[in-house]
Amino acid sequence: MTQTHCPYCSLQCGMTLQREGRAALAVQAWPEFPVNDGALCRKGWTATGLRGHRERLTTPLVRDPATGELAAATWDDALDLVAARLTSIQRDHGKDAVAVFGGGGLTNEKAYLLGKLARVALGTSLIDYNGRWCMSSAASAGNQAFGVDRGLPFPLADVEQTDVLVLVGSNLAETMPPAARHLDRLRERGGRVVVIDPRRTPTADRADLFLQPVPGTDLPLALGVLHLLDAAGAVDEAYVAARTTGFDDVRRSVAAWWPERVERVSGVGADELRALATLLAGAARVTVLTARGAEQHSQGTATVLAWINVALALGMCGKPSAGYGCLTGQGNGQGGREHGQKSDQLPGYRMIDDPAARAHVAGVWGVEPESLPGKGLSAYELLDSLGTDGGPRALLVHASNIVVSAPNAVHVAERLAALDLLVVADVVLSETAAMADVVLPVTQWAEETGTMTNLEGRVILRQQAVAPPAGVRSDLDVIAGLASRLGSTAAFPTDPEEAFAELARASAGGRADYAGITYDRIRAEHGVFWPCPSADHPGTPRLFADAFATPDGRARCVVVDHVGAAEQPDDDYPVHLTTGRVLAQYQSGAQTRRITDLPHDGPFVELHPMLAARVGVRDGEPVVVTTRRGELKAPARVVTTIRPDTVFVPFHWVGANRLTHDALDPSSRMPAFKVCAAAVRA
Numbered sequence: 001m002t003q004t005h006c007p008y009c010s011l012q013c014g015m016t017l018q019r020e021g022r023a024a025l026a027v028q029a030w031p032e033f034p035v036n037d038g039a040l041c042r043k044g045w046t047a048t049g050l051r052g053h054r055e056r057l058t059t060p061l062v063r064d065p066a067t068g069e070l071a072a073a074t075w076d077d078a079l080d081l082v083a084a085r086l087t088s089i090q091r092d093h094g095k096d097a098v099a100v101f102g103g104g105g106l107t108n109e110k111a112y113l114l115g116k117l118a119r120v121a122l123g124t125s126l127i128d129y130n131g132r133w134c135m136s137s138a139a140s141a142g143n144q145a146f147g148v149d150r151g152l153p154f155p156l157a158d159v160e161q162t163d164v165l166v167l168v169g170s171n172l173a174e175t176m177p178p179a180a181r182h183l184d185r186l187r188e189r190g191g192r193v194v195v196i197d198p199r200r201t202p203t204a205d206r207a208d209l210f211l212q213p214v215p216g217t218d219l220p221l222a223l224g225v226l227h228l229l230d231a232a233g234a235v236d237e238a239y240v241a242a243r244t245t246g247f248d249d250v251r252r253s254v255a256a257w258w259p260e261r262v263e264r265v266s267g268v269g270a271d272e273l274r275a276l277a278t279l280l281a282g283a284a285r286v287t288v289l290t291a292r293g294a295e296q297h298s299q300g301t302a303t304v305l306a307w308i309n310v311a312l313a314l315g316m317c318g319k320p321s322a323g324y325g326c327l328t329g330q331g332n333g334q335g336g337r338e339h340g341q342k343s344d345q346l347p348g349y350r351m352i353d354d355p356a357a358r359a360h361v362a363g364v365w366g367v368e369p370e371s372l373p374g375k376g377l378s379a380y381e382l383l384d385s386l387g388t389d390g391g392p393r394a395l396l397v398h399a400s401n402i403v404v405s406a407p408n409a410v411h412v413a414e415r416l417a418a419l420d421l422l423v424v425a426d427v428v429l430s431e432t433a434a435m436a437d438v439v440l441p442v443t444q445w446a447e448e449t450g451t452m453t454n455l456e457g458r459v460i461l462r463q464q465a466v467a468p469p470a471g472v473r474s475d476l477d478v479i480a481g482l483a484s485r486l487g488s489t490a491a492f493p494t495d496p497e498e499a500f501a502e503l504a505r506a507s508a509g510g511r512a513d514y515a516g517i518t519y520d521r522i523r524a525e526h527g528v529f530w531p532c533p534s535a536d537h538p539g540t541p542r543l544f545a546d547a548f549a550t551p552d553g554r555a556r557c558v559v560v561d562h563v564g565a566a567e568q569p570d571d572d573y574p575v576h577l578t579t580g581r582v583l584a585q586y587q588s589g590a591q592t593r594r595i596t597d598l599p600h601d602g603p604f605v606e607l608h609p610m611l612a613a614r615v616g617v618r619d620g621e622p623v624v625v626t627t628r629r630g631e632l633k634a635p636a637r638v639v640t641t642i643r644p645d646t647v648f649v650p651f652h653w654v655g656a657n658r659l660t661h662d663a664l665d666p667s668s669r670m671p672a673f674k675v676c677a678a679a680v681r682a
């Protein structure tokens, strides 16, 4: 019996894996793990479905230049080939001719060593990961406002004790169902839940107040709320004076956002906005949580900052059972960037252009600080540059199904096809792996040990429950094998606990300090919250009680204004398109679409009966959605729960991201997944 965690989302629910007979593995509850109290969603209960799957990769594949087909190869042949091609490409075109792309599902150890592979063994600046498309706008806003980026600065269960919980663009009842019990308990003790979403989701069904804005207008809603709070005298002036800077400018900036103006922009009635402001003004404890619906926009960072301003104005950040947080999506979206998988960061959430950070990490790695490359490109910009004049000619991908999950996916597939060498390490032949020149079969979750950092900043331990199939290697082995073939003399541990100990040393003194965390402590304490700088430090479940992580300890109130979505509806593309997740699928679906015990009911196009009537389509009939970038044909799902001017497409299947826009947030470089202009026809 092995205590471990779910392979999917950022809740990282605890579960027990029980061997049954010689081969079977059963998922059972782990009631003592506090984040989920033994509850799992159907994805968690069926997570063993990929073990022994007929599509599981168990041998490296190399594309035969004569036939153009992928053919089985030995590990030595595959790794020798990759190393030789990378060396030759870098010799002819420079270090940055090779790029690396990671995943938000990789363990901390893998993310750390992938960053080290890029910076030390390859010497390339070009590494980023798909977590950039998860919560980077909230990360950017958190860094600006609080001086630190940790999804939730408090344990998730704290929300049960708040008085008003505002969920902006989160459908947690479907995306992380065990978390929804906190909403129920909050309401049982008399608290109120507010949900803001263009769709009336199962989460909205639990709300006391539901606001249904036009996609991409969560920002003016926040400006309007703060306008009303200020007018009502509900700003906590003592808190603002003692713990923040910049509020006077913010106060002036929201003066122009009176409720009727917000109504014209967002479609949310002035009376509904007043109802929200009244609720907030009368509450002793308010918690605001944002998620992808608010963040995946070309103004995602500004939107989060606007909601942080609301929480700060009310004096909530740092107060018990109150404040602001972001609900991370991917399993290790948080830890993935803390330890060097993001183009501008080194381990410990150090910035790569900080000389002191470079010196510290170079010391741990045994290299000269000057040898470390500088800041590279963000995830989409990196993909956009592939195969262009002067751009990368080779790409290593670990655990990311880019051609399904990237925005403007037709264009991204063209860029991948323009490469001289595409190498993909994955557990199945995903749509991206199917394009590769070399495919490397790697271990999955229950077959390996490693740490993840959940949405609360709690570092948890996934423990190996079974041996991997013959022929499969860990990503750590792949990274070490490539590093040695590339001639690197730096250490690339293949034992995860050894890799974690090195990661902890590299993080020491950084913002995400793991120096005091060990596997034994994680096992004994059900996870340890960072920062945890020493063995005798208890970890930090709650941040900001006394000070923020800024140089003067005060939070920054930042002036932001509404610009609007990068692409607005017009005569040719008259409706808004928004994308999102469904209960039974996870991210690009590479894993969950192959699990037979999960329903396979997508893709689909959700639209309102009024729009369906205008288009001439009935429930279940095919409907075509087009944007300036691509087209998707899928069955219509006619529902009254969506705005009449909006269509929704889940992104777990090929097609949704052929439609989405690649406009980027200027600060986080987050693409505008959540809104663009579309046309619908029967």
Ligand code: SF4
Residues within 6 Å of the ligand: 006, 007, 008, 009, 010, 011, 012, 013, 036, 039, 040, 041, 042, 043, 044, 045, 175, 176, 177, 178
């Ligand atoms: Fe828990 Fe998320 Fe796994 Fe569901 S997918 S069991 S909510 S970790």
